Amino acid sequence: MKNSLLALLLVLSGPTLPARADTPRTEALRVVTTLPDLADLVREIGGARVDVQSLYKGKENTHALTAKPSHLVAMSKADLFVQVGLSLEASFVPGLMESARNARIQPGAPGFVNVSEGWEALEVPESLSRKAGDVHPQGNPHMNLDPRGGAFMAERILAGLVRVDPAGKEEYERRHAELAKKLAEARARWDALGQAWKGKKVVVYHQEYDYLAAYHGLEILGKVEPKPGIPPTPNHVAELIAAMKSGHADAILSAPWSNNETVERIAEASGVKVAELPNMCGGIPGTDTWIAMMDLLHQRVGEVLGGAPAR
Amino acid sequence: MRLSLSAAALCAAGAAPFAQGSPFQTPGMPSQAPPPQADAESGQSDRFSSSFNPAISFIADIVFDYLDPADSAADDGFDAELRGLELSANAWVDPKAWAYFVGAADEEELSIEEAAVHFTGLGGNHVVRAGRFFIDFGKQMQIHPHELRTLERPLVLRAYLGEEVKGDGAQWDCWTSVGEETVVRWSVGVFADLLPEEAAFPAVDQTGEEITPEVAERKDAGDLNYTARLTGFRDVGEHGVLQLGGSLRSIPDFTFVDDTNGLAADGLDSEVWGLDLTYGWTSDTGLERWTLGGELLAETGDSGVTVDDPDTTPGSGDETLSVLDDALFGWFAYGDYAWSRFDSAGLQLSMAELADGADTDASEVEAYYTHLFSEFHRLRLAVTSTDLDTGDEDLRVALQYTATVGAHGHGISF
Numbered sequence: 001m002k003n004s005l006l007a008l009l010l011v012l013s014g015p016t017l018p019a020r021a022d023t024p025r026t027e028a029l030r031v032v033t034t035l036p037d038l039a040d041l042v043r044e045i046g047g048a049r050v051d052v053q054s055l056y057k058g059k060e061n062t063h064a065l066t067a068k069p070s071h072l073v074a075m076s077k078a079d080l081f082v083q084v085g086l087s088l089e090a091s092f093v094p095g096l097m098e099s100a101r102n103a104r105i106q107p108g109a110p111g112f113v114n115v116s117e118g119w120e121a122l123e124v125p126e127s128l129s130r131k132a133g134d135v136h137p138q139g140n141p142h143m144n145l146d147p148r149g150g151a152f153m154a155e156r157i158l159a160g161l162v163r164v165d166p167a168g169k170e171e172y173e174r175r176h177a178e179l180a181k182k183l184a185e186a187r188a189r190w191d192a193l194g195q196a197w198k199g200k201k202v203v204v205y206h207q208e209y210d211y212l213a214a215y216h217g218l219e220i221l222g223k224v225e226p227k228p229g230i231p232p233t234p235n236h237v238a239e240l241i242a243a244m245k246s247g248h249a250d251a252i253l254s255a256p257w258s259n260n261e262t263v264e265r266i267a268e269a270s271g272v273k274v275a276e277l278p279n280m281c282g283g284i285p286g287t288d289t290w291i292a293m294m295d296l297l298h299q300r301v302g303e304v305l306g307g308a309p310a311r
Numbered sequence: 312m313r314l315s316l317s318a319a320a321l322c323a324a325g326a327a328p329f330a331q332g333s334p335f336q337t338p339g340m341p342s343q344a345p346p347p348q349a350d351a352e353s354g355q356s357d358r359f360s361s362s363f364n365p366a367i368s369f370i371a372d373i374v375f376d377y378l379d380p381a382d383s384a385a386d387d388g389f390d391a392e393l394r395g396l397e398l399s400a401n402a403w404v405d406p407k408a409w410a411y412f413v414g415a416a417d418e419e420e421l422s423i424e425e426a427a428v429h430f431t432g433l434g435g436n437h438v439v440r441a442g443r444f445f446i447d448f449g450k451q452m453q454i455h456p457h458e459l460r461t462l463e464r465p466l467v468l469r470a471y472l473g474e475e476v477k478g479d480g481a482q483w484d485c486w487t488s489v490g491e492e493t494v495v496r497w498s499v500g501v502f503a504d505l506l507p508e509e510a511a512f513p514a515v516d517q518t519g520e521e522i523t524p525e526v527a528e529r530k531d532a533g534d535l536n537y538t539a540r541l542t543g544f545r546d547v548g549e550h551g552v553l554q555l556g557g558s559l560r561s562i563p564d565f566t567f568v569d570d571t572n573g574l575a576a577d578g579l580d581s582e583v584w585g586l587d588l589t590y591g592w593t594s595d596t597g598l599e600r601w602t603l604g605g606e607l608l609a610e611t612g613d614s615g616v617t618v619d620d621p622d623t624t625p626g627s628g629d630e631t632l633s634v635l636d637d638a639l640f641g642w643f644a645y646g647d648y649a650w651s652r653f654d655s656a657g658l659q660l661s662m663a664e665l666a667d668g669a670d671t672d673a674s675e676v677e678a679y680y681t682h683l684f685s686e687f688h689r690l691r692l693a694v695t696s697t698d699l700d701t702g703d704e705d706l707r708v709a710l711q712y713t714a715t716v717g718a719h720g721h722g723i724s725f
Contacts, residue, residue, distance in 0.1 A: 057549070059596050060596055064598060065597055066552075066591070066600070068546050069488075069492055069494040069552060070491055072486075073492065073493075073494060076488065099436075101435065130687055134685065134686060229685065229686065230685055231652075231653050256595075256596065
């Protein structure tokens with residue numbers, strides 16, 4: 001009985017043999033992404049050659065994902081892992097990586113893609129201290145909400161796909177070129193809309209929309225969080241409301257996860273409209289693709305700041 | 312003499328002032344060593360290089376409480392205590408192994424809680440851990456007290472296993488997937504000694520002195536102490552995770568030692584079996600969570616001891632030890648609700664049959680509210696009622712403040 005049990009355990013625990021890189025693929029490349037934004041871009045570039053799973057579903061606070069068994073299984077079987085980086089996913093990716101034991105997707109391996117590599121991040125702290133809240137050592141990680149972010153992320157995804165599946169290079173490059181064209185057209189739409197927003201004053205809940213604001217020349221008058229990741233205190237809320245009144249704030253930008261009672265109270269007290277914006281794909285209906293998500297984001301900002309709807 | 316000359320030579324050479332040092336050296340003050348040569352100058356990284364420092368953290372766990380004990384002779388009232396100060400360091404020691412150290416100081420002593428290496432070089436999902444570490448039993452024994460959802464570990468765990476159980480030994484663990492949404496993991500550990508350092512309900516002699524369980528320092532292979540755990544967890548819909556697990560802690564050979572009467576009962580064994588079930592639900596935003604869980608425990612083997620003393624005179628020579636070998640049962644169950652990243656509350660119930668020879672049952676109810684100021688410090692209010700069916704009841708109201716300084720990352724907890 002003991003021997004049978006031991007044999008069963010050994011069979012169950014046997015290491016999975018990785019496929020050789022030069023072997024033609026007979027099945028789709030298994031890709032795991034953190035954000036659904038990345039999953040969309042992988043699908044756009046990979047087409048039928050990829051099978052993509054996103055760990056986030058779309059409505060989450062990007063800093064608070066609860067790792068599930070399916071995440072661990074997906075990571076253990078993935079051929080390619082795509083993350084934003086800049087410590088956005090620091091609360092769960094290192095733990096999953098360690099437990100998944102998949103050598104193909106470890107940092108430095110061909111199957112690891114960090115789409116923020118080379119990105120010039122905003123708000124890089126000069127010194128690291130928790131006094132500044134939940135700071136990210138490499139800077140603001142919400143680069144997926146920069147209108148330039150789609151093209152930047154797509155380039156790194158393309159490179160990753162080619163690395164792990166060189167046989168599909170031609171197809172990946174062709175599909176990437178088509179995507180790049182769509183991204184450029186979309187960016188032109190957003191640029192046109194954003195012309196009317198320059199100098200407008202907004203309040204954000206978290207630092208998610210800082211890239212968007214910087215891109216379109218919006219002034220961030222204040223943040224509902226006194227420091228990143230720190231919940232608002234009554235004093236801070238009172239000061240923020242006073243600053244919004246004296247500074248003539250034009251809008252409050254919140255994400256689905258942060259559009260809460262505090263935001264409602266601030267809006268009521270200050271008389272400023274709230275725009276609930278997507279912070280990643282899938283969180284709001286009609287945002288299944290990155291371009292659609294950014295279109296809706298611009299449309300909703302346009303509704304409170306003025307300008308023509310994006311679509 | 313040589314040292315004095317060296318110090319004088321350094322002063323004469325006009326050594327550069329140290330960053331945190333005194334701007335000048337006054338007579339009678341200790342002289343400081345010269346700074347290590349910079350890497351850039353030596354062309355080598357020397358043994359004083361800080362480039363490979365481990366991730367270091369300190370954790371302070373402070374409890375301010377009010378106790379109304381059942382025993383009228385016991386002290387009641389308010390107290391404040393630095394319950395623990397933990398220092399931990401983690402670092403990779405080679406491409407396949409990482410090591411960590413956790414030291415803990417309370418008001419009386421400095422102890423090594425854990426010091427172990429995780430070796431991952433066997434391939435697949437195997438891990439071998441060796442050194443001193445907390446046992447893999449259920450879901451609450453692997454973690455340190457400051458990491459608990461509650462102020463203390465559930466009563467039944469304290470009663471059957473101990474406040475905390477760390478062993479010196481080795482453990483092999485592995486996991487595999489079943490389908491796309493289920494993970495099964497198992498572990499087997501072998502240790503020198505898994506007796507608790509502090510028993511919540513220790514056996515006592517007729518004078519109230521503790522009768523201590525002891526394990527021989529050197530033993531046959533068959534008398535080593537063992538743990539085993541098998542657990543499976545899977546996604547339940549979009550929002551839920553369900554986990555079921557079974558655990559065993561086995562001490563095949565130990566001795567009860569009664570110092571007061573000069574008695575010992577040897578050749579004893581103790582096994583604790585656990586069956587745990589946990590369900591977690593997380594909202595779309597990831598900020599609202601429900602967790603419901605519990606564990607059934609059974610202690611078998613020689614669970615307790617009493618002293619028979621016909622003449623009621625300690626040490627008179629007529630005393631004998633009666634070992635209790637009845638199976639004991641207990642359980643705990645809890646429900647937690649977090650309505651934001653920063654606030655959660657819960658209720659935990661626990662019950663255990665005690666090995667005191669009088670068939671006493673103990674139960675405990677703890678209500679708790681936890682507020683995180685940030686990821687790195689939190690405040691908890693806990694109200695605990697511990698009740699023996701003899702009618703004795705302790706009431707404790709506690710404020711617990713826990714702060715982490717430095718890195719304190721955790722892997723995936725099974």
